[in-house]
Amino acid sequence: xxxxxxxxxxxxxxxxxxxxxxSARELFEVYRDRSxxxxxxxxLWVAEEAPEVVSDAPLGGVPLAVxxxxxTKDVPSTSGSRILAGYxxxxxxxxxxxxxxxxxxxxxKTNMDEFAMGSSNENSAYGPVRNPWDTSRVPxxxxxxxxxxxxxxxxxxxxxxxxxxxxxQPAALCGIVGLKPTYGSVSRYGMIAFASSLDxxxxxxxxxxxxxxxxxxxxxxxxxxxTSLQHPEEIRLPSSESxxxxxxxxxxxLLGEGIEPGVREVFDATVAxxxxxxxxxxxxxxxxxxxxxxxxxxxxxxxxxANLARYDGVRYGLRSGNGDLTSMYEETxxxxxxxxxxxxxxxxxxxxxxxxxxxxxxxAQRVRTKIAEDFREAFERVDLILTPTSPTVAFELGARTKDxxxxxxxxxxxxxxxLAGLPAxxxxxxxxxxxxxxxxxxxxxxxxxRIMEAAYALEQSIGFExxxx
Amino acid sequence: xxxxxxxxGLEIHVQLKTRTKMFCGCELSFGAPxxxxxxxxxxxxxxxxxxxxxxxxxxxxMIAMALDCTVAPRSIFHRKNYFYPDLPxxxxxxxxxxxxxxxxxxxxVRIHRVHLEEDAAKLVHAGSSGRMHTAEASVxxxxxxxxxxxxxVSEPDIRTAHQAGxxxxxxxxxLKRIGVSDVNMEEGSLRCDANISIRPxxxxxxxxxxxxKNMNSFRFIERGIEAEVARQESILRDGGQVVQETLHFxxxxxxxxxxxxxxxxxxxxxxxxxxLVPIAPTEAMLERAREALPELPAARAERFERDLGxxxxxxxxxxxxxxxxxxFEDALGxxxxxxxxxxxxxxxVELVPRLGDADPQESKxxxxxxxxxxxxxxxxxxxxxxxxxxxxxxxxEGGDPERIVQERSLAMAGGDELEGIVERALExxxxxxxxxxxxxxxxxxxxxxxxxxxxxxxxxxxEVNRIVREKLGL
Numbered sequence: 001x002x003x004x005x006x007x008x009x010x011x012x013x014x015x016x017x018x019x020x021x022x023s024a025r026e027l028f029e030v031y032r033d034r035s036x037x038x039x040x041x042x043x044l045w046v047a048e049e050a051p052e053v054v055s056d057a058p059l060g061g062v063p064l065a066v067x068x069x070x071x072t073k074d075v076p077s078t079s080g081s082r083i084l085a086g087y088x089x090x091x092x093x094x095x096x097x098x099x100x101x102x103x104x105x106x107x108x109k110t111n112m113d114e115f116a117m118g119s120s121n122e123n124s125a126y127g128p129v130r131n132p133w134d135t136s137r138v139p140x141x142x143x144x145x146x147x148x149x150x151x152x153x154x155x156x157x158x159x160x161x162x163x164x165x166x167x168x169q170p171a172a173l174c175g176i177v178g179l180k181p182t183y184g185s186v187s188r189y190g191m192i193a194f195a196s197s198l199d200x201x202x203x204x205x206x207x208x209x210x211x212x213x214x215x216x217x218x219x220x221x222x223x224x225x226x227t228s229l230q231h232p233e234e235i236r237l238p239s240s241e242s243x244x245x246x247x248x249x250x251x252x253x254l255l256g257e258g259i260e261p262g263v264r265e266v267f268d269a270t271v272a273x274x275x276x277x278x279x280x281x282x283x284x285x286x287x288x289x290x291x292x293x294x295x296x297x298x299x300x301x302x303x304x305x306a307n308l309a310r311y312d313g314v315r316y317g318l319r320s321g322n323g324d325l326t327s328m329y330e331e332t333x334x335x336x337x338x339x340x341x342x343x344x345x346x347x348x349x350x351x352x353x354x355x356x357x358x359x360x361x362x363x364a365q366r367v368r369t370k371i372a373e374d375f376r377e378a379f380e381r382v383d384l385i386l387t388p389t390s391p392t393v394a395f396e397l398g399a400r401t402k403d404x405x406x407x408x409x410x411x412x413x414x415x416x417x418x419l420a421g422l423p424a425x426x427x428x429x430x431x432x433x434x435x436x437x438x439x440x441x442x443x444x445x446x447x448x449x450r451i452m453e454a455a456y457a458l459e460q461s462i463g464f465e466x467x468x469x
Numbered sequence: 470x471x472x473x474x475x476x477x478g479l480e481i482h483v484q485l486k487t488r489t490k491m492f493c494g495c496e497l498s499f500g501a502p503x504x505x506x507x508x509x510x511x512x513x514x515x516x517x518x519x520x521x522x523x524x525x526x527x528x529x530x531m532i533a534m535a536l537d538c539t540v541a542p543r544s545i546f547h548r549k550n551y552f553y554p555d556l557p558x559x560x561x562x563x564x565x566x567x568x569x570x571x572x573x574x575x576x577x578v579r580i581h582r583v584h585l586e587e588d589a590a591k592l593v594h595a596g597s598s599g600r601m602h603t604a605e606a607s608v609x610x611x612x613x614x615x616x617x618x619x620x621x622v623s624e625p626d627i628r629t630a631h632q633a634g635x636x637x638x639x640x641x642x643x644l645k646r647i648g649v650s651d652v653n654m655e656e657g658s659l660r661c662d663a664n665i666s667i668r669p670x671x672x673x674x675x676x677x678x679x680x681x682k683n684m685n686s687f688r689f690i691e692r693g694i695e696a697e698v699a700r701q702e703s704i705l706r707d708g709g710q711v712v713q714e715t716l717h718f719x720x721x722x723x724x725x726x727x728x729x730x731x732x733x734x735x736x737x738x739x740x741x742x743x744x745l746v747p748i749a750p751t752e753a754m755l756e757r758a759r760e761a762l763p764e765l766p767a768a769r770a771e772r773f774e775r776d777l778g779x780x781x782x783x784x785x786x787x788x789x790x791x792x793x794x795x796x797f798e799d800a801l802g803x804x805x806x807x808x809x810x811x812x813x814x815x816x817x818v819e820l821v822p823r824l825g826d827a828d829p830q831e832s833k834x835x836x837x838x839x840x841x842x843x844x845x846x847x848x849x850x851x852x853x854x855x856x857x858x859x860x861x862x863x864x865x866e867g868g869d870p871e872r873i874v875q876e877r878s879l880a881m882a883g884g885d886e887l888e889g890i891v892e893r894a895l896e897x898x899x900x901x902x903x904x905x906x907x908x909x910x911x912x913x914x915x916x917x918x919x920x921x922x923x924x925x926x927x928x929x930x931x932e933v934n935r936i937v938r939e940k941l942g943l
Contacts, residue, residue, distance in 0.1 A: 071516040192515040197743035309559020352738035
């Protein structure tokens with residue numbers, strides 16, 4: 001029975017539970033046991049017992065994997081960092097609370113790049129996560145644990161966070177669906193902050209329907225997050241089979257060198273498929289988008305340098321040093337942060353320093369504004385923008401750890417949407433040498449319904465046989 | 470020898486008396502057990518976010534308006550980054566290049582800016598020194614952390630220590646009057662730093678300034694500024710140069726010591742706070758703040774002086790202690806007969822010492838009773854000194870002055886009674902009578918004094934005088 005249950009999508013499982021054909025508790029136990037024997041390094045914490053769930057709740061008690069960046073009351077929440085080892089928050093993140101209220105049952109907390117800084121999950125203080133398609137390869141990051149959990153059937157679905165691509169890129173590398181929603185549509189309250197103006201949480205799922213269902217129960221204005229907004233539309237479960245009349249923009253600026261041939265091939269095939277399904281494809285100009293990565297790697301570290309200042313050994317988490325204040329600060333942060341986190345704190349501190357602010361932070365913000373304008377103009381001509389999600393397929397563990405710039409290139413195609421606060425989804429487009437290739441669909445703010453309808457139509461047509469088990 | 474002119478600007482931090490903290494729902498407290506008014510937000514737990522307190526914005530707008538500032542249509546918060554154990558997030562949320570209000574004025578001093586921010590927590594150091602680097606241990610009480618603060622920065626328009634003290638008293642009275650803060654310097658709800666430089670008189674350039682930190686009483690502020698001006702003068706007269714630094718004034722020794730110099734100054738790496746949206750006051754918010762403003766002390770003092778004929782000193786005394794001004798105006802309204810200046814003197818000279826620091830509204834003296842009392846004295850129904858006795862009774866027990874006068878037989882002695890007393894006084898002081906007749910006018914004092922003693926102060930000195938002279942045919 002266990003394998004049968006695992007074959008169900010989350011939406012299907014929820015339906016079965018609600019119809020009384022499946023016990024939520026048994027379902028939870030199947031996944032809990034699978035999670036407990038995880039050999040991919042996906043989980044940092046696994047629940048011992050199934051939580052009580054109202055049987056007719058819309059999410060039916062279907063287990064949920066939660067990125068360790070979300071604060072969960074009395075459950076360790078480390079954001080992949082040694083500095084938060086053993087930290088159990090006194091409260092739960094709004095997004096998690098919303099899902100639990102809708103009937104989600106948290107089965108575990110997933111591994112991630114420390115403080116969401118990374119594209120391979122190798123920056124976790126708790127060891128790497130392996131890609132279930134090829135365990136010598138990375139799952140992507142920073143939500144690598146959540147993506148691998150879903151791909152490996154260690155969870156029916158998961159939530160993660162995306163600052164510059166941290167949901168979409170691991171979803172692409174693991175052959176699953178990942179949605180980065182419109183900035184502000186899901187509350188950030190309880191998400192351990194990396195870069196506040198960019199961080200956004202969203203679902204990682206096996207298919208588009210699951211993504212829509214999970215996202216539906218995450219959204220909402222939250223009084224605890226002043227930057228959150230009420231979504232103007234009800235989130236629908238998608239049903240379109242055709243792309244008739246939809247206009248798709250392909251930005252040549254983002255499709256130049258650096259895109260692997262195998263990725264390019266799957267992308268070109270997808271473009272052809274879009275046209276077959278009735279979509280209209282044209283080129284769109286995003287002249288500033290190529291500068292997105294540079295702007296991102298100033299803005300995100302700048303915000304991070306302030307967001308991570310609270311880890312000082314005074315109130316919670318790791319405390320090192322000899323009892324003297326300066327030593328406590330220095331030793332705690334020396335021992336508690338990994339190399340990439342330190343690198344970004346230094347970059348961010350430098351970028352905000354007196355005399356450099358305008359040249360770095362100020363200029364990056366102007367680029368950000370330009371990119372948002374580019375998208376606004378593009379969306380006057382097209383409904384959606386289509387790109388690959390990641391320039392490459394999953395790479396070998398260790399392949400980029402010595403070269404931060406090569407690692408940063410992983411975000412080249414996802415960062416522009418993050419800077420503009422726009423929603424984008426990654427769906428599996430096919431395989432390249434046996435490894436998944438993700439296709440990214442982006443739209444204007446709050447166009448998640450439109451994005452997911454189109455993604456669903458493509459998904460049905462592609463018929464990606466995903467889950468490697 | 471060159472004459473030097475001090476140039477002084479003040480920076481004032483005011484704790485707002487909102488119900489809750491600036492960015493979370495914890496209630497404000499003073500004197501509560503340590504760390505009992507905290508939550509994940511004001512402790513800076515991971516993942517928490519600030520939410521701006523609407524009442525603090527309202528109070529901030531009231532202050533900006535009371536200080537005649539231009540209110541920014543969109544002001545924004547910044548993060549001010551520095552490490553210190555009393556700062557749980559590692560940054561303070563404050564306002565930077567676009568404050569809530571700017572370009573205002575209070576009295577003779579222009580206001581540079583008014584902005585909102587959050588207070589730090591309180592550090593307590595174990596050990597004799599009371600300072601962190603020599604303490605055996607330091608602990609943090611986060612109750613105060615996150616208390617809403619308004620920072621008010623004046624332009625460098627102040628020229629003397631005395632003027633600084635006066636202006637600060639006006640500011641304090643204004644803030645108290647509009648009801649946004651307890652403005653208690655000892656408890657720290659009003660804190661003042663002074664930026665001080667001196668320059669040759671008549672020069673328009675500024676000298677190098679120093680910042681004198683956290684003086685917690687009006688007296689210390691005046692003394693601190695005087696001491697610092699004197700220190701700078703002696704440096705310049707000796708041919709030296711003032712160094713830009715932050716200083717501490719020790720009121721017990723009068724000594725000024727350096728806290729940090731400019732070379733050690735922080736780079737706060739300000740940047741816009743991404744967790745908060747701008748403060749964009751709507752017309753309704755502005756209207757609400759405007760309507761919440763009562764008549765301000767400066768305007769009230771001017772009105773007392775102009776319309777009621779009070780002296781400048783008395784007018785200020787009443788207007789700057791709003792509750793006294795209210796009592797005075799209530800009394801004035803209760804009895805239309807009483808002469809305002811006389812009533813004002815009774816309030817400031819007689820009532821105030823009997824109240825101490827207590828709020829007159831809570832004393833047993835009714836405004837109407839005081840007005841009636843003053844009228845009895847003015848009409849010479851009772852003497853000045855009997856009036857004071859009546860006020861003693863009113864302050865202790867309350868009641869109606871006329872009844873007190875009656876019960877205690879305090880009415881002015883007059884007619885046959887007074888004639889009789891004067892006759893006895895003449896008989897009892899033959900020597901004085903002789904001297905008086907001999908032209909020594911002063912001698913009348915003994916006779917009047919006798920009559921006053923006999924009546925226990927119920928006699929009008931002028932009247933006694935008149936009767937004496939009449940009886941002696943002078």
